[in-house]
Amino acid sequence: MRIAVVGATGLVGRSMMEQLSDRPWLDGSLRLLASARSTGRVLPFRGEDLVVENAAEFDPSAVDLALFSAGGATSRELAPRFVEAGCWVIDNSSAWRMDPATALVVPEINAHALPNRPAVIANPNCSTIQIVMALAPLHQAFGLLQMHVATYQSVSGAGAAARRALLDQIDQRRPADLDAPLGEATGGVFARPIAFDAVPEIGPADADGFFQEETKVVQESRKILGLPDLQVTCLAVRVPSWNGHGAVVRAVFADRVDRDEAVRRLASFPGLVVADDPLGYATPSEVSGDGRVHVGRLRIDSGEPKALTMWVAADNLLKGAALNAVQIADVLAVRRAQR
Ligand SMILES: NC(=O)c1ccc[n+]([C@@H]2O[C@H](COP(=O)([O-])OP(=O)(O)OC[C@H]3O[C@@H](n4cnc5c(N)ncnc54)[C@H](OP(=O)(O)O)[C@@H]3O)[C@@H](O)[C@H]2O)c1
Known part of the structure; x- marks a missing residue:
């Protein structure tokens, strides 16, 4: 070709x-x-x-x-x-x-x-890919009904100019000493300065207060998973990490979630890595350069046996x-x- x-x-x-x-x-x-x-x-x-x-x-x-x-x-x-x-x-x-x-x-x-x-x-969309990768095997096992997502998205998700903006802002905002206030900076390619901060705004807002990145996760997840009625909420946050996105995903299923079965399903799905140990989670920087999607911090809700919460990290430039x-x-x- x-x-x-x-x-x-x-x-x-x-x-x-x-x-x-x-x-x-x-x-x-x-x-x-x-x-x-x-x-x-x-x-x-x-x-x-x-x-x-x-x-x-x-x-x-x-x-x-x-x-x-x-x-x-x-x-x-x-x-x-x-x-x-x-x-x-x-x-x-x-x-x-x-x-x-x-x-x-x-x-x-x-x-x-x-x-x-x-x-x-x-x-x-980069966040959507890692989220649906983690949910697809769980959906096969337990029947996905709802998902609630919060993303923690690195600056590389906004392109090469965004990395430059982060470095410039670190220089501009760096306090003179530990008690001094942060310096002034412009947002550059971001809605607000990202250095030493977190910005819950990615893309333009719609009339209902959802930002475009959030709407992408909602609509694209439904399309990829073939679940047009899936209930989805997403809040997308830009954080000053260099590369790799994290996401907290709480999913509600039709059936009770058996934790061991969930771990087995995730571990056998191609392109996924699962950490069963609570301390085995992966950070966005740790997964940078790795093409796999990493799932950790798996918990079944104490009051809702059909709900599972997990942390999902992946390299947004690779699998994303x-x-x-x-x-x-x-x-x-x-x-x-x-x-
Ligand atoms: N970064 C991510 O994690 C990520 C994830 C998923 C999807 N995407 C999407 O992938 C695309 C690129 O993202 P990026 O992060 O690689 O951005 P980037 O680092 O800013 O690169 C943009 C690229 O687009 C080229 N380009 C811009 N305008 C062009 C034009 N009129 N004709 C031809 N080429 C043009 C640029 O070429 P010049 O060097 O000539 O300007 C450059 O090669 C975007 O649509 C983005 O939404 C990005």
């Missing part, structure tokens, strides 16, 4: 390139695309220097599959052009996720939703974005080889 990465200079795009570098099915060319700002930049891939091209001027018939991570506006503008030219598109933005005609895929859960001919395939996208490409590559 001839592949293009659109948004190759970004955090997700570079992570995609790392994932692609060890894929045996990628034996042909890789084309790197970004905005006009980055045209001519050189990025290494498998020991070669590849030159970044302007996505707006690229001929999509030159590739069979394009991995997009260049924001919603770029996807809306360019992805249909790629599909018309016969190219598969796996898109990391939110542009197509809730389009009824577009598959929204976490391969371990709903690879069956993948289309049979070139189309846009949507990669879900680049790895999930490349795993979708893995499925397409296998299908192509079987034709």
